[in-house]
Each structure stands twice: as C-alpha cells, then as structure tokens.
Amino acid sequence: MTTIPRPVIGGRDVTVEVGFTLLIGLLVVVAASTSDSFLSQTNITNLLKQMVTVGLLAFGMLVVILTGGIDLSVGSIVAFAGIVTAGLVANIPLPLAMAIGIASGIAFGLVNGTLIARFALAPFVVTLASLTTIRGLAFVYSEVPIAPADPAFLTLGTTMVGPIPLTTVIMVAVFLVGGVFLARTPPGRSIIAIGGNAETVRLAGINVRRHVIAAYTISGACAGLAGVILASRVGIAQPSVGVAFELDAIAACVIGGASLSGGRGSAKATFGGVLVLVLINNLLNLYSVQSYWQQVLKGLIIIAVILVQRTNRSLGVTR
Amino acid sequence: MSRLELRGVHKDFSGVEVLHGVDLSGDTGEVIGVVGANGAGKSTLIKILSGALPMSQGEMWMDGERVDLRSPHDAHDRGIRTVYQELSLVPELSVTENLLMGSFPRRFGLIDWTAAHSRAQQLLDRVGFGAINPKSKAGQLSVARQQMVEIAKALVSEPRVLVLDEPSAVLAGSDLAALFALVRQLRDSGVLVIYVSHRLVEVLELASSIVVIKDGRIIETTVPQQTNEDELIRLMAGRRLEQIYPPRRHAPGQVLLDAEGLQLRAGEIVGLFGLVGSGRSELAHRIFRHPAKAIKDGLAFVTEDRARSGLVLGMPVRDNISLTTWRSNAKGPFIDASAQRRDVARMVEQLGIRPANCAAMPAVHLSGGNQQKVVLAKWLLRNPRVLLLDEPTRGVDMATRVDIYRMVDQLARQGLAVLLISSELTEVIGATDRVLVMHQGRITGELNSADTGEDEVLAYAMGRNV
Missing domain, CATH: 3.40.50.300 (P-loop containing nucleotide triphosphate hydrolases)
Structure with missing residues (x-):
C-alpha cells in the first residue's frame, strides 16, 4: 500500500509552522512578562543588532545545507573580512574597503565550493581546513585588533532606520530576497533539488557542480558581509572574533527544520530559527544567568526544540 | 494443522479499510503464489505477515498455535523471514558483514574474520550464488547480486516461513534459474514459501497454489494446473493478455x-x-x-x-x-x-x-x-x-x-x-x-x-x- 499522506497544504506542513510561530510567541510573552527590561528600547535595539550576524550566517549556511553540505569556515571569514576592511580604511575609501572585505568572503566561498564540487572532497573536511587557514590569514594580516580612526567606519553598524537598525534591515532583506531565490528561481530550486537527489538533477541536464559552487559562494558572501557589519558595529576588528559562529548558524538552520542531509529547509523557517536562538540568548542574559550555564542551557534548549520538530514533521517538506 | 494460517484478517489505515477479511493457509513444503495488481493489498498483507504492521482484526496461527506479532522481531523469532522488494543491505559494508550482522563468529572476544568469510561463503554456496565474493562491499554488487545476498540473509537462521516480495524483479537468465532452484530446495526441506510476484509465468511454474488478491480480498484460490496466465490477468485486472500490448505496425521514418x-x-x-x-x-x-x-x-x-x-x-x-x-x-x-x-x-x-x-x-x-x-x-x-x-x-x-x-x-x-x-x-x-x-x-x-x-x-x- 502507499503511505498515507499527512496533511500537507501547498507543500508546507501546517502543524510545524503553527507550532513554530507559537514557540516564538511564547518566548516573547515569557520574556516580556518576567523581565521589565525586555521590552525596553535599548534591549530591543540590542536584540535586533545581535540578530544580524547569526542571521546572515544562517542564511548562507542554509543554502549550503540544502545542497547536503556544510560550511564550517564562516566564523573565520567573519574575522578576515572585518580585519581586512578595518585595515584598508586608512589607505583607501571606506566603501571600497568594505567591498574588498565582502569580496574576500566571496573568494573564500568560491574556493571552498570549487574544492568540494570539482574535486569531490567532503564539505566537512574542506571547510574545516579553510576554517583554520582563514583564521590564520586573519592573524597574519594583523595580530592585534584594528580600530579605524575614521568615525565614518561606524556608520553602517550604527545607523537607524526609524526604530530599526540599518543592519537589521539589510539582514531581513537578505532573507526576503534569498527566500524568493530559493522558492522561485531555477538556480534556487536546483540547489534544493541537488540536496534531495543530485543524480536526478544531473540527468535533467542541470549543472550540479556550478550550483554547489554557487551555494558556497553565497555562504562566503554572507559571512563576508556579516564580518564587515560586525566590525562596523563594534568599531573595532579583531582577528579572533567569530570563533564558533558556524555552530550558531547551523543551529538556527536545524531549529528551522532544515535537514543536514540536504533537500529540506526554507528561508522563512530558518529566520524563525534565528529568532528562537537570539531570543533564548537574550532571555538568559536578562535573567543574568552565568555565561557557562548559558551555554549549557542553550544546548539543552536546542535539543528540545529539535526533538519537538522531529515528532511533528512529515517526510520531505520542501518549500 | 497448517504451518501458517490467517483467519479473517482486516486492516485499516486511519479508518480506510484496505484488507477486508483475508483467509490464507499454507502447509510445509508448499509454495503459495500471491498475485494481484499494485494497491490490491499484497504489500499490506506481506507487512502483516512479517510483523511490520499490526492487523486491525483477525487471527494468525502457526502450527496450531495462535501467534500475535507485535514487531518484525517477533516474526523473526517465530521463524518468519521476509525479503522485501526494496533492498535493505548496508552498501558500505561487506557481504559477510551484511549476512552475519549481529552473529559474528568470535575468537578471544574479537571477530574471527576468516571464520566469518567462510561462513558467508557457505551460505552463498548453499543458495546457489557462490560466485559472489563475500568480501566485496554490498554496494558494489549489481542490483541482481544484492537481491541474492538479501535472500541468503533471510536463510542465515533456518526459517519456517519465507516471504519473497517480487524476488525476481531484478533477475534474469541463470540468476533466475538459481532462484527457482533455491525456492524448490527450500520447499522440499519443509519451508512454507510465500511467493509474491507480478511475473505470472513464474508463479505458474513455481507455486503449488495461487491466490489472487483484488481490492483487499482474495477473489480466487487455484492451482497452476487449472489456470493460465490469461485467466490470472483477467482476474487481477479484468483484461486479457492480448489487450496489454497495443498492436504495433510501423513504417519507420528517418x-x-x-x-x-x-x-x-x-x-x-x-x-x-x-x-x-x-x-x-x-x-x-x-x-x-x-x-x-x-x-x-x-x-x-x-x-x-x-x-x-x-x-x-x-x-x-x-x-x-x-x-x-x-x-x-x-x-x-x-x-x-x-x-x-x-x-x-x-x-x-x-x-x-x-x-x-x-x-x-x-x-x-x-x-x-x-x-x-x-x-x-x-x-x-x-x-x-x-x-x-x-x-x-x-x-x-x-x-x-x-x-x-x-x-x-x-x-x-x-x-x-x-x-x-x-x-x-x-x-x-x-x-x-x-x-x-x-x-x-x-x-x-x-x-x-x-x-x-x-x-x-x-x-x-x-x-x-x-
């Protein structure tokens, strides 16, 4: 007999989406009702700013995860892009320095993708190697943190659009554009399909290698952008920043229901994953939970969320 | 007293009944051929026999004893082995590992690989597939060879009932002959074989009795001597053999x-x-x-x-x-x-x-x-x-x-x-x-x-x- 299909509407599993929205709502309600400072202007602005780095990294990571891969190098790219941008500002115009910072991320992504697609190397191994290589390069470029004297360096990270930080707007725009890319364009659909079954896609005449390379390049670009934004927000670029950022990005994807074996996941749900992750962080901070205990709790919460996801999702929900 | 008997088996999935009271019985040394279109209920029946699905209603008896299968493991313990159409071998492991998984011969607490490989070779020889090298990775074998290993795996511990779901779908020629010989050998050694297949010619050749399933019911029980391919097809699908293939007459172009x-x-x-x-x-x-x-x-x-x-x-x-x-x-x-x-x-x-x-x-x-x-x-x-x-x-x-x-x-x-x-x-x-x-x-x-x-x-x- 054929399997009895679970209720799926428009390719989406409704129970998961409802459950997810409820979870985020619940976190907000708990936070707002137990902490006076949660809804304060400062905290909300902070929250919105903190979302940016993990959000950008998570979108890039999602694209890579959809192909069935993983990108462990994003944290190092954040550091490299930031330090290069901050270092160049003294000699060249700011926009150009920032473009170079982002371009460095694109270049690293291109190399990752090429090694993985062209030479059929395991994504985990390749990006683990580039994680350490790129981190090393960041320190080679500057052993010490660089704080550009030019106050314009801070503009990107501190500008507000009404009540919302500009960088948050950028990050949300990446998700919106990226969501449309994945859902509505041939390369976006192909990337998802490759994670589902690369051989089927290859036989349909679609260039699998090129799409895999593109996925890592997108991830590198997102990490480069995140690095530039982070340096601009803090006003100082450190070669040591971004350690373990890849783990938060992966966690956000997985909380959003993406499958690490590829082919399943969506921009919308990953954005939800980012919200959950950042809210949990914020909540633990507001309760002044000691930082080591924060790590423990965060890990446990992530496992709990994933277990709940697992029990009420149907096979193969792609959107 | 039959080796295996199903009495009034019903099965429903969330309220939709797909088996409406199936009775089936078979004795040692028999080969029961089960035929029917996809969706007729064959797969559901197989899953019930193998403990993968619980029945909603009905009874199952083996050698005069009422049995209640709660899991594939239960079926296994009772001596019911099922070889599914979908291959279930672990491609990265060797044939030996796939065959003996969980019951490796040991020496000083470690796996005795020499003994394991020779035990695997014996099994393969016994089922007539001795040409397969037990050391090769299962995933590197052709689909046909994998199917044979799958069958050999079912025979590792002596089964009392062997259910074969479309065993010949990927086999041809001498492989098919080897499969037939094996089924006959098992039958003669007292195993009840339940042979499910789309290939009616094979069922007619191998089975001692044939049951036709349609729309969740057994609509006919017969023996090969009293039926033929044409009739079986008509029973299954309501069509005659000559109606299956459209007549071809072509004037080839460029x-x-x-x-x-x-x-x-x-x-x-x-x-x-x-x-x-x-x-x-x-x-x-x-x-x-x-x-x-x-x-x-x-x-x-x-x-x-x-x-x-x-x-x-x-x-x-x-x-x-x-x-x-x-x-x-x-x-x-x-x-x-x-x-x-x-x-x-x-x-x-x-x-x-x-x-x-x-x-x-x-x-x-x-x-x-x-x-x-x-x-x-x-x-x-x-x-x-x-x-x-x-x-x-x-x-x-x-x-x-x-x-x-x-x-x-x-x-x-x-x-x-x-x-x-x-x-x-x-x-x-x-x-x-x-x-x-x-x-x-x-x-x-x-x-x-x-x-x-x-x-x-x-x-x-x-x-x-x-």
Whole structure:
C-alpha cells in the first residue's frame, strides 16, 4: 500500500509552522512578562543588532545545507573580512574597503565550493581546513585588533532606520530576497533539488557542480558581509572574533527544520530559527544567568526544540 | 494443522479499510503464489505477515498455535523471514558483514574474520550464488547480486516461513534459474514459501497454489494446473493478455539516433534485451553521457531506478515534473509559475497521475506506478524526439503498465523513436517493433518482434546464436 499522506497544504506542513510561530510567541510573552527590561528600547535595539550576524550566517549556511553540505569556515571569514576592511580604511575609501572585505568572503566561498564540487572532497573536511587557514590569514594580516580612526567606519553598524537598525534591515532583506531565490528561481530550486537527489538533477541536464559552487559562494558572501557589519558595529576588528559562529548558524538552520542531509529547509523557517536562538540568548542574559550555564542551557534548549520538530514533521517538506 | 494460517484478517489505515477479511493457509513444503495488481493489498498483507504492521482484526496461527506479532522481531523469532522488494543491505559494508550482522563468529572476544568469510561463503554456496565474493562491499554488487545476498540473509537462521516480495524483479537468465532452484530446495526441506510476484509465468511454474488478491480480498484460490496466465490477468485486472500490448505496425521514418552501434528511427519502438550484466543500462548511460547536450538534441532518459535517479522524492510532484523546464520556461530570473502550473496540470491529466491533486505533494507519497508517470511527465514536457526507457514497468502494477504501453505506443505514432530496455521477455517482444539483444556488452542480435519468440531472444542473450 502507499503511505498515507499527512496533511500537507501547498507543500508546507501546517502543524510545524503553527507550532513554530507559537514557540516564538511564547518566548516573547515569557520574556516580556518576567523581565521589565525586555521590552525596553535599548534591549530591543540590542536584540535586533545581535540578530544580524547569526542571521546572515544562517542564511548562507542554509543554502549550503540544502545542497547536503556544510560550511564550517564562516566564523573565520567573519574575522578576515572585518580585519581586512578595518585595515584598508586608512589607505583607501571606506566603501571600497568594505567591498574588498565582502569580496574576500566571496573568494573564500568560491574556493571552498570549487574544492568540494570539482574535486569531490567532503564539505566537512574542506571547510574545516579553510576554517583554520582563514583564521590564520586573519592573524597574519594583523595580530592585534584594528580600530579605524575614521568615525565614518561606524556608520553602517550604527545607523537607524526609524526604530530599526540599518543592519537589521539589510539582514531581513537578505532573507526576503534569498527566500524568493530559493522558492522561485531555477538556480534556487536546483540547489534544493541537488540536496534531495543530485543524480536526478544531473540527468535533467542541470549543472550540479556550478550550483554547489554557487551555494558556497553565497555562504562566503554572507559571512563576508556579516564580518564587515560586525566590525562596523563594534568599531573595532579583531582577528579572533567569530570563533564558533558556524555552530550558531547551523543551529538556527536545524531549529528551522532544515535537514543536514540536504533537500529540506526554507528561508522563512530558518529566520524563525534565528529568532528562537537570539531570543533564548537574550532571555538568559536578562535573567543574568552565568555565561557557562548559558551555554549549557542553550544546548539543552536546542535539543528540545529539535526533538519537538522531529515528532511533528512529515517526510520531505520542501518549500 | 497448517504451518501458517490467517483467519479473517482486516486492516485499516486511519479508518480506510484496505484488507477486508483475508483467509490464507499454507502447509510445509508448499509454495503459495500471491498475485494481484499494485494497491490490491499484497504489500499490506506481506507487512502483516512479517510483523511490520499490526492487523486491525483477525487471527494468525502457526502450527496450531495462535501467534500475535507485535514487531518484525517477533516474526523473526517465530521463524518468519521476509525479503522485501526494496533492498535493505548496508552498501558500505561487506557481504559477510551484511549476512552475519549481529552473529559474528568470535575468537578471544574479537571477530574471527576468516571464520566469518567462510561462513558467508557457505551460505552463498548453499543458495546457489557462490560466485559472489563475500568480501566485496554490498554496494558494489549489481542490483541482481544484492537481491541474492538479501535472500541468503533471510536463510542465515533456518526459517519456517519465507516471504519473497517480487524476488525476481531484478533477475534474469541463470540468476533466475538459481532462484527457482533455491525456492524448490527450500520447499522440499519443509519451508512454507510465500511467493509474491507480478511475473505470472513464474508463479505458474513455481507455486503449488495461487491466490489472487483484488481490492483487499482474495477473489480466487487455484492451482497452476487449472489456470493460465490469461485467466490470472483477467482476474487481477479484468483484461486479457492480448489487450496489454497495443498492436504495433510501423513504417519507420528517418533515423533520429545513431549512437553506440544502434539506430533508432522515427515512429518505432525498439526493444533492448540482455541478461543482468550484459550492459543494457550502461549502453543507455553512454548515449546520455552529457545530459545537457543530449537533452538539447531531443533525447529523454527514464532511468532504471526511480528513487535513485528519476525523482527528487522529498520535493513536490510539481517540482519533479517541471525540473527539466525550469530554465527553458523562466520568465526573467524567475520560474514561470503559471506556465509551471499549466504544464503540471496538463501532464497530470494526460498521463492520469493519481491522486489528481498531487501537485504540492512530495513525490514519495505516490505509488510506484504514479511515480513512474511523474518521471515520464518530466521528460515529455521537453517534447523529446528520442525516448530512452530503462525498465519503465519495474515494480509497476498491471493497470499502470497497460497505461504506459499505450502511452509509449501513442508517442511512437506521433513520430518519436523509443528504446525500451527491459529484462522481461514478454514485454520486450510484445511492446516493440524489433528487439536488439545484448550479450557481454555488445549488441549480438536483431530480431523482428512480430516473428520472434522468447526462446530465440533468450538464446541470443546467452550468446548461443552467435
């Protein structure tokens, strides 16, 4: 007999989406009702700013995860892009320095993708190697943190659009554009399909290698952008920043229901994953939970969320 | 007192009853052939027998004792072994590891590999597949060989009841003979064999009794001496054998494909037959070596294994059907959603894909026959001129088969050239205009379908007529 299909509407599993929205709502309600400072202007602005780095990294990571891969190098790219941008500002115009910072991320992504697609190397191994290589390069470029004297360096990270930080707007725009890319364009659909079954896609005449390379390049670009934004927000670029950022990005994807074996996941749900992750962080901070205990709790919460996801999702929900 | 008896077995899935009181009994030394179209309830029955599904109502008895299977493990303990159609070997492990998993011979607490491999070899020898090297990785064996290992695995501990679900679907020639010999040997040693197959000729040859399932009921119990293929088909599907394949009469047009030593002309269906290992599928893969270019040249390729290379199972049917046209139909940077919707609706309608509202459903939820139609739809959207079909009816029920044959016939009438690769003799002769036969990687014979027979095709395939 054929399997009895679970209720799926428009390719989406409704129970998961409802459950997810409820979870985020619940976190907000708990936070707002137990902490006076949660809804304060400062905290909300902070929250919105903190979302940016993990959000950008998570979108890039999602694209890579959809192909069935993983990108462990994003944290190092954040550091490299930031330090290069901050270092160049003294000699060249700011926009150009920032473009170079982002371009460095694109270049690293291109190399990752090429090694993985062209030479059929395991994504985990390749990006683990580039994680350490790129981190090393960041320190080679500057052993010490660089704080550009030019106050314009801070503009990107501190500008507000009404009540919302500009960088948050950028990050949300990446998700919106990226969501449309994945859902509505041939390369976006192909990337998802490759994670589902690369051989089927290859036989349909679609260039699998090129799409895999593109996925890592997108991830590198997102990490480069995140690095530039982070340096601009803090006003100082450190070669040591971004350690373990890849783990938060992966966690956000997985909380959003993406499958690490590829082919399943969506921009919308990953954005939800980012919200959950950042809210949990914020909540633990507001309760002044000691930082080591924060790590423990965060890990446990992530496992709990994933277990709940697992029990009420149907096979193969792609959107 | 029977070895195995089912009394009034009902099964429903969330309120929808799919088995309506099945009675079945079999004794030691019997081979019960179970036939029926896909969706008739065969698979459900098998799963109940193997403990994978609980029955909603009814009883199961073994050797006079009431048994209540709660899990496949229970069935295992009772001596019921099931070999499913889908292969379940771990591809990265050796044949030995797959066979002996959980019961390795040990020496000083460590696995005794010498003993393990020789034990595996014994098992393989015993089932007549001694040619398989127990040290090779299961994933590197051909599908046919994997199937044999799967069967050997079921015999590791002596079974009392052996359920074989479409065991011959991937076998041909001497492999098939080995399987038959094995089934007879098991029967004679007192095992009750339940043999489920689409291939009626085999069931007629092997079974001591035959049950026909239709719409969740056993509608006929008979013995091979009192029935024939024609009658069984009529019982299963309400059709006669001559109605399965549309009559072919073609006036071949211009040559549309000339590659790898074969020529296909417009309007003809050419069968390609060969035993396992003859290189049938490899030939098609060589023709389609550069997919993008091949597609541009008007070729389409329905591969042998839907799950592995035909579908993206987790994606909606909509995506699977439009996969080949995302780019060609794009509107600016976007997939043309309305064209996509139109195309998908047209294909679902034209090919009769069920359920009709499946566009948003992941392909994995469709039945085998409907999945196959989705694969076909994907290629038909490209308006191909040459269609390569590799085992298009494997694991597909009779009704859908008839649909597929009719569709292929239609396409040929519209001027397509079709290559039908098949390991089924009746199909490769019945559905085609001429038959090419492969032996050891080369095309060794060409026969006219209208005046050849299964014997002749098989002889070429075994290299006898050269």
